[in-house]
Amino acid sequence: MAANSFSAPAQAVKGVAKTLAHRRQAVVGFLFALIVILVLHTTVVFGPSWSTNDIVVLQSTSGEQNARTSSPPALLAPNNSIQVHDIDNGQKDGAAKNDGERRDQLGQTVKNDANDKMKEDLVGQELDGDVKHGAPGKPICDLSDPRYDICEITGDARAMGANRTVLYVPPADERGTDGPEWAIKDQSRKNLGDIKEVNVKTLSAAQSLVAPECTSRHAVPAVVFAMNGIIGNPWHDLSDVLIPLFITTRAYDGEVQFLVTELQPWFVDKYRLVLTNLSRYDIIDFNKDAGVRCYPHIIVGLRSHGDLDIDPARTPRNYTLLDFRLYIRDVFSLPPEGQGIPYKEANKKNAASNDNGTVTENPKPRLLLINRGESRKFVNLPEVSAAVQAAGFELLVMEPSRDMGMEEFARAVDSCDVLMGVHGAALTNFFFLRTNAVLLQVVGLGLEREALHYYGNQAKAVMVQHIQYFISAEESTLYEKYGKDHPAVSDPDSVHKQGWQGAKRYFWAEQDIRLNITRFAPTLHQLIRTLRE
Numbered sequence: 001m002a003a004n005s006f007s008a009p010a011q012a013v014k015g016v017a018k019t020l021a022h023r024r025q026a027v028v029g030f031l032f033a034l035i036v037i038l039v040l041h042t043t044v045v046f047g048p049s050w051s052t053n054d055i056v057v058l059q060s061t062s063g064e065q066n067a068r069t070s071s072p073p074a075l076l077a078p079n080n081s082i083q084v085h086d087i088d089n090g091q092k093d094g095a096a097k098n099d100g101e102r103r104d105q106l107g108q109t110v111k112n113d114a115n116d117k118m119k120e121d122l123v124g125q126e127l128d129g130d131v132k133h134g135a136p137g138k139p140i141c142d143l144s145d146p147r148y149d150i151c152e153i154t155g156d157a158r159a160m161g162a163n164r165t166v167l168y169v170p171p172a173d174e175r176g177t178d179g180p181e182w183a184i185k186d187q188s189r190k191n192l193g194d195i196k197e198v199n200v201k202t203l204s205a206a207q208s209l210v211a212p213e214c215t216s217r218h219a220v221p222a223v224v225f226a227m228n229g230i231i232g233n234p235w236h237d238l239s240d241v242l243i244p245l246f247i248t249t250r251a252y253d254g255e256v257q258f259l260v261t262e263l264q265p266w267f268v269d270k271y272r273l274v275l276t277n278l279s280r281y282d283i284i285d286f287n288k289d290a291g292v293r294c295y296p297h298i299i300v301g302l303r304s305h306g307d308l309d310i311d312p313a314r315t316p317r318n319y320t321l322l323d324f325r326l327y328i329r330d331v332f333s334l335p336p337e338g339q340g341i342p343y344k345e346a347n348k349k350n351a352a353s354n355d356n357g358t359v360t361e362n363p364k365p366r367l368l369l370i371n372r373g374e375s376r377k378f379v380n381l382p383e384v385s386a387a388v389q390a391a392g393f394e395l396l397v398m399e400p401s402r403d404m405g406m407e408e409f410a411r412a413v414d415s416c417d418v419l420m421g422v423h424g425a426a427l428t429n430f431f432f433l434r435t436n437a438v439l440l441q442v443v444g445l446g447l448e449r450e451a452l453h454y455y456g457n458q459a460k461a462v463m464v465q466h467i468q469y470f471i472s473a474e475e476s477t478l479y480e481k482y483g484k485d486h487p488a489v490s491d492p493d494s495v496h497k498q499g500w501q502g503a504k505r506y507f508w509a510e511q512d513i514r515l516n517i518t519r520f521a522p523t524l525h526q527l528i529r530t531l532r533e
């Protein structure tokens, strides 16, 4: 296998480059990729998407009384509130937002992602979910991370959805003459326009005396977070919400309640298995909650360590991104770690049956080809499909649809040895692959760095092999459209240097792929050899 060559010009011929480089080598920046991912990938989903209008959150209508499975009753306070989940009135799905709005937000997102120099300061604070952040004299909120703000109260914490406020009532001997106040965005992107602020306040001595009475008391911690922002494609669903939620709450082993601002029914429905595992309590539609909910511990906001990433040094229990993949697989009831890739397992079985005289056909490795519906699609899909089969693969082609259940989709990905597609959010499904399976990324012109930064490095980190096919200029429809001398074709870097508008237009929006089968075939053959090893 050739060494990774993403820094070479796109036109340079590199049939296959198995990326061996360490993930952190990825060039930071090129954040406009994110913008484009947002704007352009909304239809290619991590499994299915918002299909129903009338989803009732987790169905149940009561609070902790309906604790799922093995919730220890001892943890529950005697008088829990009745929480009615009525979210059937016209909450729009994430995809309904217009692109212009998202684009604006993205301008801010770029800033947001820019650096992680504050990281060191935070390390100590995140090592343990039980650290007492609301201790007297200590600030409750930490605004120092470039990606997110977070507040943490330990003690008498009261959450009031009606006015988006979380209060800390200090013990009598620790009350001051006034109390500090914060307003933070309760998700992993603190600069995102449409994430509204939640107020967090330590009550003064005088205010404490007239603090709003609890209408329900709970024995487990609560986390307040926003379910809007730029979710709507699998990359953002995971990077912005699910991974941050995992980082922030996994260590509670389900003993935590989610108070969700801007709750999106489609998101709850789509990721139900994950959400109900992270919290065994009902999800509260916080915007519609009229009570004063009292908890011994409340976190407002979600921690995030990078683009689709986890920094184990900053998580309780040292969770890694690999832990997250194994966790997700577990939650979707996919085969446990230790199973080989499907092709290897099939070969084993085949060998066994040949031993007892049953003659069976040799198994073929399975390749799941994701075809994007709109931009960056394969314009010669039939030829590509034929080439994949001719190389000896069993082929599955999927255009992820909104009607397909997540579990079904996860099983389909798990059953394959290779997930192939053009750079785009659907590749996020590599989280459902088995260890040592392959993500085969077809890298269009101008997308070399993004291929690694948003998918390739993460795939490697979770023990999925990452193979890149860098197209030649002739394989991009930009070549047909603009000719070989146009800068988007002859010098993609020069387009990047002029800003994301141009990059977005050419590389993400206008570019389709016409794979040169002759040129691509060696990649497939190499891939088969790799799988047989």
Ligand SMILES: *[C@@H]1O[C@H](CO)[C@@H](O)[C@H](O)[C@H]1NC(C)=O
Pocket (backbone or CB within 6 Å): 160, 162, 163, 165, 212, 213, 290, 291, 292
């Ligand atoms: C917020 O709402 C609660 C309960 O609905 C109320 O008791 C409290 O006074 C309100 N606080 C503010 C600042 O409006």
Ligand SMILES: *[C@@H]1O[C@H](CO)[C@@H](O)[C@H](O)[C@H]1NC(C)=O
Pocket (backbone or CB within 6 Å): 078, 079, 214, 215, 216, 217
């Ligand atoms: C909750 O229970 C406690 C103790 O049983 C009681 O003092 C309090 O008034 C109750 N609160 C509500 C809102 O019923």
Ligand SMILES: *[C@@H]1O[C@H](CO)[C@@H](O)[C@H](O)[C@H]1NC(C)=O
Pocket (backbone or CB within 6 Å): 069, 253, 254, 276, 277, 278, 279, 280, 330, 331
């Ligand atoms: C969450 O999933 C893990 C792994 O599958 C399981 O051990 C645990 O019991 C689940 N927790 C809840 C609350 O469902």
Ligand SMILES: *[C@@H]1O[C@H](CO)[C@@H](O)[C@H](O)[C@H]1NC(C)=O
Pocket (backbone or CB within 6 Å): 316, 317, 318
């Ligand atoms: C996390 O890793 C650090 C070093 O990488 C180690 O010192 C620490 O004990 C680990 N913590 C846990 C909970 O495993």
Ligand SMILES: *[C@@H]1O[C@H](CO)[C@@H](O)[C@H](O)[C@H]1NC(C)=O
Pocket (backbone or CB within 6 Å): 349, 352, 353, 354, 356, 358
């Ligand atoms: C031979 O082995 C295969 C795989 O283990 C098994 O499914 C099959 O039933 C066996 N056939 C006989 C005749 O023992």
Ligand SMILES: *[C@@H]1O[C@H](CO)[C@@H](O)[C@H](O)[C@H]1NC(C)=O
Pocket (backbone or CB within 6 Å): 474, 516, 517, 518, 519
């Ligand atoms: C396809 O690739 C082959 C091998 O690299 C090359 O010889 C041929 O000219 C290419 N065809 C087109 C249409 O670019």
